[in-house]
Amino acid sequence: MRLKTFAGAALALAMSAGAAMAEWAPDGPVKLWIGFGAGGETDTLGRLVAQNMSEATGWDIVVENKPGGGGMAMFTQLATLPADGRTLGMGVTMPVLVNLTIRPDEVPFDLDSFDYLSTVALAQLALVAPANAPYDDLAGLIEHAKASDGALVGFDAKPQELLMQFVDKQAGAGFRLVSTKSSAENVQNLLGGHVDAAFVAGAHIPYLESGELKMLASANASRHSYAPDVATVQEQGFEIYVDPWFYIAAPAGLPDEAKTALADALAAAITADPTKEVVMNAMHTEPSGDGPEATKARLTDGLVNVGKLFGQ
């Protein structure tokens, strides 16, 4: 690791000498802060992006975990740093947008506190049920819930709960929502028959193949690449969706050339083959690598959508 750092630094020196007129390069190591603890999806993705980026640009990139509040702790700290392009933060849109919606006064930053550099990927969120359940879509689940005195639906994040409450209010189904800590816990409860349906982001796909689980709906605004026949919640008649994007931001006010250089380097690292392979393997989706403008739009549109989730 140490050796690698030295090698990286040496390479950076060599490159900066070679490309003296090159646009922008950081004047030291760049930190990539991960808004979650070691070992999660965000962490694995972030470390891989950092490694690719460091190899491609020769910059020395240091990954640090800053867990707490689904990335809130990290972004709170990031917003206070100087805009020198030396510290970047990677998080997921949903927890940030939820907090900005329900506690705007307590959150010490807003969407304008950051310059947005790139999206990394969209988490594909599905509503899943055991394969032997007597329903195949949202309407069937609602039917089942009405007939059997409520249905148990597992969720592991607030927006999923709100989405289900939205559906419940419109349909009068009587869902009982079971709060869990992870997709893995939801899959386990589904397989064990402890819940009637649950939200899962990717972990369910092997079970679709083995025929133990089935997918009732895509909770995103679009259908999922691996299950093009399953309609979204919106298509099934409920005007609501949840789109959690992984994205990378920096403190607001980056000089233009720094912003361009960083965004280009990130986009290249995110769409590079090794990252692509991991994103495909782990999340069954293409890495996105949207540029600054599109990333910012994801956030602002997302905030409107989350407002709608809460404003029911």
Next chain:
Amino acid sequence: MPPLEIILAGFADAFTLVNLAFVLAGVVMGQVVGAIPGIGPVMAMAIAIPFTFVLDPLVAISFLVGINKGGLFGGAIPAVLINTPGTPDAAATALDGHPLAAKGRPNQATRMALFASVTGDTFSDLVLITCAAPLATAALMMGPVEKLALMLFAFSVIAGLLGDSLAKGLMAAVMGLLLATVGLDPEQSTPRFYFGYFELYDGPPLVAVAIGMLAVAEIFRRMAGARGGPRPAVAASTAGDRVSWADYWGCRWVMARGAVIGTVLGAIPGIGSTAAAFMSYASARTSDPGGVPFGEGNLRGIAATESANSAVMGANLIPLLGIGIPGSITAALLISAFTIHGIQPGPLLFQTQGQLIYGLFGAMLMANLSNLLIGLVSLRAWTVALRAPDSFILPAALVFCIAGVYVSTGGMFGVAVMLISALLGWAMGAVGLPVVAFIIAFFLGAQFESLLSQTLVIVDGKPAALMEHPIALVLLLAAIGTAIWLGRR
């Protein structure tokens, strides 16, 4: 189970020199990071994963398995030698390990921990290898209601540890539960007691609290108690400072029970090694008195905890390999190592990747052996190194605690939590409140609350609905029975 030639081919893949080299490197690295408070195998594995991308899948996974297994045992070394456990599991080891080391038997204490750890680990690995699939399916029957009942049963067994002063033990446990309520509540995601710090949304960082209360408080206590000239941090060896075959054999039932407790709790996702370590320790204490009183250096106490917490880790892979569900963070890290290489863990894993899985089993057995051999050598080095004056060792340990917590919690906030916890731990120790009861309650409290909230939704607030959960009922009755039995003694 796959055909024999696939099994043999898998083991043949595992037993190569390259693999052995990576397993050994992993074990050495794991023992070192495990021994340094705050870093631990989880952090080391997370850092290593991107670098394993260039390796062959089996080599990559063997390396990670080596780190994990080395780290499991590594945590016991400072716990026993200088009473500074980095995790709650190791705190259970320190309960008897440190007093024994302080009596001039550091080698006996650490080696017993090593032997028990390898024994428990090997037991659960063999269970994993021979019957992962049926056990994983059985574990699926444990839903939130059943897990809540199991947790209550674990509490009733662990309550035996409060023993000497019930009132003080309960006070400490309630304080721990209270601390566990900090953060977002599991039902409505309302922030509780967070005082504007988003860092507290997920509750106080576990690592920071554990290291603060267990390790840093002990360092402060020893620094404050230092008088006169330099003293070695570890007591010098006296006669009989070794583990004889009779010592080991005398602990066989304790280790067997620990291994079974660890394997059962490990096979059920989301219960964890802390509960297993303390359940095993408590049951050893209530049923196997032995010669030396517990808490004063009883070998059985060391054997019970180390066999149980090591057995958890092998068993954690039962749900992972059997049905594709990670039972712990380290199992989740192994999943990400699998997926990086395009291997999808899940129900079809044995069919599609049988050879690789048996290769992994081979690597696990190799890692156990490496752990034993490297442990025997490294323990010598540790006991000699820690014989340096405590005026060197204690400040160095403090620096490691601060650095480790800084890295794993992502900044000074975690360090501040650690220092506050250390002061709290020191104060509690001074007025005779058992810190261990506090820590267990704090660690299991958040989990308990989450399970309780799930259970209330599932049974819809109707106690009669429990009739549909016979396993939970049996566990609840067992919990009540244990409580009555312990109360009578």
